[in-house]
Amino acid sequence: MTEPVLIGEGLIKRFGATVALDGVGLAVGRAETVAIMGPSGSGKSTLLHCLAGIMKPDAGRVLLLGQRVDTLGERRRSELRRTRFGFVFQFGQLLPELPAVENVALPLMLGGTPRREAVAASRAWFGPLGLAGMEDRRPGELSGGQAQRVAIARALVTRPAVVFADEPTGALDQRTGHETMRLLVDATRGNGASLVLVTHDPNVARWCDRTVEVRDGRLLTAGAV
Amino acid sequence: MPATLGLAWRLLRGGGRRGMLGALLTFAAVAVSTGLLLLAAGVNHGFAQRADADAWRHPAGMSEGRATAVQALSTDYVRGRPVTVVDLAAVDGRVPVPPGMPHFPRPGEVWASPALADLMRRLPPDQLAARFPSRTPAGVLGRDALVHPGELVAVVGRAPGDPVMTAGRDDRSVRETAASPQRIDHYATGAVSPVPQVYQMLAAVASVLMVVPLLVFGGAAARLTVARRDQRLAALRLVGATPGQVVAITVAEAVLTAVAGAVAGALLYAASVPALARITIGGGRWFAGDLWPDALWSAGILGAVPVLVGISAVVGLRRVVVSPLGVARRQTPPALRAVRGLLLVAVLAGFGAVGGSLTGMGRAGLVVLLVFVALAFLAINLVGPWVVALIGRLTVATARRPARLLAGRRLVDDPRAAWRTVAGVALTGFVAGFLCLLNPSQAALDGGPADRLELAVPPDRSAAVAARVRERLAGMSAQVTVRHAETSDDGADMGDGPARDDVVAAAVPGGAAAVDRARTALTGVVPGQPATTPADDPTARHLMADLRTGALAVLAVSFLVAMTSAGITGASAVLDRRQTYAMLRLAGTPLPVLDRARRQETLIPLVVMGGGSLLTGMFFALPFAMGVGTAGLLTLSAFAALGFAGIFGASALSRPLLRSVTADPAPRPD
Ligand SMILES: Nc1ncnc2c1ncn2[C@@H]1O[C@H](COP(=O)(O)OP(=O)(O)OP(=O)(O)O)[C@@H](O)[C@H]1O
Numbered sequence: 007m008t009e010p011v012l013i014g015e016g017l018i019k020r021f022g023a024t025v026a027l028d029g030v031g032l033a034v035g036r037a038e039t040v041a042i043m044g045p046s047g048s049g050k051s052t053l054l055h056c057l058a059g060i061m062k063p064d065a066g067r068v069l070l071l072g073q074r075v076d077t078l079g080e081r082r083r084s085e086l087r088r089t090r091f092g093f094v095f096q097f098g099q100l101l102p103e104l105p106a107v108e109n110v111a112l113p114l115m116l117g118g119t120p121r122r123e124a125v126a127a128s129r130a131w132f133g134p135l136g137l138a139g140m141e142d143r144r145p146g147e148l149s150g151g152q153a154q155r156v157a158i159a160r161a162l163v164t165r166p167a168v169v170f171a172d173e174p175t176g177a178l179d180q181r182t183g184h185e186t187m188r189l190l191v192d193a194t195r196g197n198g199a200s201l202v203l204v205t206h207d208p209n210v211a212r213w214c215d216r217t218v219e220v221r222d223g224r225l226l227t228a229g230a231v
Numbered sequence: 232m233p234a235t236l237g238l239a240w241r242l243l244r245g246g247g248r249r250g251m252l253g254a255l256l257t258f259a260a261v262a263v264s265t266g267l268l269l270l271a272a273g274v275n276h277g278f279a280q281r282a283d284a285d286a287w288r289h290p291a292g293m294s295e296g297r298a299t300a301v302q303a304l305s306t307d308y309v310r311g312r313p314v315t316v317v318d319l320a321a322v323d324g325r326v327p328v329p330p331g332m333p334h335f336p337r338p339g340e341v342w343a344s345p346a347l348a349d350l351m352r353r354l355p356p357d358q359l360a361a362r363f364p365s366r367t368p369a370g371v372l373g374r375d376a377l378v379h380p381g382e383l384v385a386v387v388g389r390a391p392g393d394p395v396m397t398a399g400r401d402d403r404s405v406r407e408t409a410a411s412p413q414r415i416d417h418y419a420t421g422a423v424s425p426v427p428q429v430y431q432m433l434a435a436v437a438s439v440l441m442v443v444p445l446l447v448f449g450g451a452a453a454r455l456t457v458a459r460r461d462q463r464l465a466a467l468r469l470v471g472a473t474p475g476q477v478v479a480i481t482v483a484e485a486v487l488t489a490v491a492g493a494v495a496g497a498l499l500y501a502a503s504v505p506a507l508a509r510i511t512i513g514g515g516r517w518f519a520g521d522l523w524p525d526a527l528w529s530a531g532i533l534g535a536v537p538v539l540v541g542i543s544a545v546v547g548l549r550r551v552v553v554s555p556l557g558v559a560r561r562q563t564p565p566a567l568r569a570v571r572g573l574l575l576v577a578v579l580a581g582f583g584a585v586g587g588s589l590t591g592m593g594r595a596g597l598v599v600l601l602v603f604v605a606l607a608f609l610a611i612n613l614v615g616p617w618v619v620a621l622i623g624r625l626t627v628a629t630a631r632r633p634a635r636l637l638a639g640r641r642l643v644d645d646p647r648a649a650w651r652t653v654a655g656v657a658l659t660g661f662v663a664g665f666l667c668l669l670n671p672s673q674a675a676l677d678g679g680p681a682d683r684l685e686l687a688v689p690p691d692r693s694a695a696v697a698a699r700v701r702e703r704l705a706g707m708s709a710q711v712t713v714r715h716a717e718t719s720d721d722g723a724d725m726g727d728g729p730a731r732d733d734v735v736a737a738a739v740p741g742g743a744a745a746v747d748r749a750r751t752a753l754t755g756v757v758p759g760q761p762a763t764t765p766a767d768d769p770t771a772r773h774l775m776a777d778l779r780t781g782a783l784a785v786l787a788v789s790f791l792v793a794m795t796s797a798g799i800t801g802a803s804a805v806l807d808r809r810q811t812y813a814m815l816r817l818a819g820t821p822l823p824v825l826d827r828a829r830r831q832e833t834l835i836p837l838v839v840m841g842g843g844s845l846l847t848g849m850f851f852a853l854p855f856a857m858g859v860g861t862a863g864l865l866t867l868s869a870f871a872a873l874g875f876a877g878i879f880g881a882s883a884l885s886r887p888l889l890r891s892v893t894a895d896p897a898p899r900p901d
Pocket residue numbers: 021024025026044045046047048049050051052053
């Protein structure tokens with residue numbers, strides 16, 4: 007593994023009596039793609055949220071390029087998510103009233119890029135992702151797979167260090183799901199970004215560099231799969 | 232049905248904090264609407280009661296052939312306040328008992344209203360009590376005889392031969408305050424004199440101005456319940472609930488909320504009646520009971536509100552019921568057509584054509600005006616979403632920063648929803664524009680000297696009356712003069728009346744007490760005609776002041792509606808989009824950007840629509856403009872200031888809500 011970009015150490019997270027994470031450690035290398043697998047309720051999403059600075063763990067540390075993330079205030083974490091991370095989720099990430107291209111351009115604009123430039127940069131993503139001609143459609147006018155590809159463009163447009171994806175194709179049929187996953191893994195790699203991907207599908211996991219398995223809030227050793 | 236009700240109740244209670252919040256918002260909206268509807272009805276009832284209490288003082292004449300009494304009316308003044316004096320004489324045993332009294336007054340008896348009785352006790356007799364045949368009242372008049380609680384009224388019993396009961400009075404020009412003796416066999420009812428009629432008509436106009444925005448607001452509020460629940464109902468539909476069941480559940484839920492809201496609204500109104508009763512209109516406060524609409528109206532309002540909410544809920548639900556796939560709009564909405572714009576233009580042009588001639592049309596003119604005002608309201612309400620969409624497209628085209636882009640796209644996406652947020656203020660703008668031109672300037676309200684007592688008498692008697700006045704006022708250093716009737720004749724319409732009168736005037740130095748002493752001394756010099764000063768008749772002054780009070784009350788109510796509506800729709804917009812907001816927040820969008828977008832999507836249309844309807848309102852008031860005095864301009868600026876402060880306040884209320892829906896950005900289906 008190259009030097010790690012993102013490190014989680016001894017992560018513990020409780021929801022009342024439920025222990026969602028029970029001391030998890032995970033390091034993600036530069037441009038590495040890591041699949042997280044495990045049964046439902048095992049703590050995969052919770053792990054991803056802690057790594058991405060969406061949640062604060064109750065104990066443990068998260069480091070991005072050697073810097074503590076978990077101790078930052080909400081404002082700084084929010085900025086970090088906007089500038090260093092990209093997200094692809096199962097639903098609800100595109101704004102229904104914005105055309106596809108503006109959805110992609112939004113993170114750039116939030117970062118201060120002028121609108122014209124941001125939109126031009128976003129358009130460039132549509133061809134490679136097989137979305138040519140969809141730029142001005144609104145999310146409601148796209149198929150599920152197309153919408154997820156717009157979301158992938160949106161996650162990558164800011165050239166993030168790490169992309170987080172939580173079952174991004176859970177709502178798609180298997181073939182479309184596989185195509186979309188393939189695109190996600192390849193595009194992330196192609197941009198030199200790392201990928202943390204939660205999935206139930208062993209075939210998808212196989213495309214990744216590495217798979218970790220979560221059980222009851224703990225990591226099983228790799229290779230136990 | 233009980234099963235449905237049970238399920239609805241459980242859904243209502245089990246809807247979680249957000250579901251409960253939605254229900255609470257609807258509840259609040261219904262409560263405010265009900266309270267204000269009761270106010271609108273109550274005000275009309277109050278004026279009708281006043282007109283009724285005023286009616287009996289004006290001699291009604293006879294319905295059958297035989298007179299049983301003689302009745303006359305005059306108006307005296309004490310300390311500048313009017314004292315209504317009703318003189319009654321029985322000519323027959325079967326006399327009608329006047330309202331507010333246990334029996335017909337016997338000759339020499341004086342019955343006084345509570346306020347008058349009090350004054351008669353407190354002022355020296357030579358200033359007030361000595362004007363009446365008896366210095367202490369035989370009894371106190373009940374409220375049936377009174378227009379308002381502080382009114383000064385005296386009912387004086389006399390013998391039929393008393394000069395007061397035979398002398399004619401100048402009742403052509405002052406029908407309000409004087410009536411010559413007439414033989415009667417019953418008392419008048421209904422609105423018989425012009426001033427109460429004017430007040431009743433103004434109250435009707437005020438009600439229309441208030442009720443239309445209220446209905447728009449109520450409709451928006453009702454749809455809110457549905458907006459809260461459509462997701463869940465789509466799910467119910469997916470698991471196989473029939474359309475009928477879904478409708479029944481929603482309606483039951485909405486109606487349950489609305490019934491509670493209506494009851495709360497009635498309590499709210501009941502709680503504010505004591506304060507409302509203190510508002511001075513027509514020279515007096517109110518009997519609290521008069522401000523309650525009668526049972527039929529109250530029941531009608533309390534019943535109609537939940538029914539209307541139920542109907543709105545059904546209309547809002549149609550889409551869920553038609554398609555189980557849910558109600559989330561997935562396509563670009565069809566553009567609203569420019570026909571909507573033409574509609575307002577048509578109404579404006581129509582009014583421009585007939586508006587000028589309305590003032591000359593009397594009652595019919597008022598009806599036409601009301602119709603046009605209602606049409607203008609409807610047109611503004613139809614044009615609103617179209618203009619909002621237009622503004623949205625402009626905003627999108629010019630946006631450079633994300634907040635403005637988000638706001639503009641949102642306006643284009645759902646102009647109707649955006650319009651609902653600002654509709655209240657826009658319609659208030661119309662009301663304010665309409666009223667600000669109707670504000671008379673103070674200069675028009677000044678009467679004349681308050682120390683010159685006058686008596687109008689036929690020219691052949693003026694010398695004798697002047698002599699008697701001098702004699703009665705001896706020792707008061709009064710200046711008595713006679714102003715002779717002008718021979719020039721601009722009053723040709725009074726052709727069949729007697730010759731025009733001379734005026735015997737007495738300038739009385741020494742202030743109000745001296746004037747009242749002189750008035751008392753002059754009692755009976757001309758039977759049935761108390762001496763009055765040019766400053767006395769307060770009717771016009773009251774009417775003008777009341778126009779302003781009424782305008783301010785309507786404005787205040789409209790603002791209350793507008794702010795509640797802005798607050799409620801703003802909050803519901805945040806709730807509706809909580810998932811989007813949470814997602815944006817998760818992806819690192821700073822809260823201030825979200826907040827700015829949310830503010831702009833309200834403020835941009837608010838400024839344009841508020842200003843536009845203000846101008847429309849002014850256009851409608853042009854034919855009746857009394858000049859934009861400082862008062863009018865002040866009202867106008869106060870409107871702008873209050874409107875913005877109110878909306879900022881109401882919109883700031885949804886800021887914590889935004890914070891709370893984005894506090895835990897972990898993605899969740901709901
Ligand atoms: N906000 C929360 N409040 C309370 N408990 C929670 C919360 N989020 C997660 N949990 C609990 O934490 C545990 C782990 O949840 P998590 O969502 O991480 O599971 P997961 O592995 O992502 O499951 P799935 O594959 O079904 O998405 C579960 O027992 C869940 O019930």
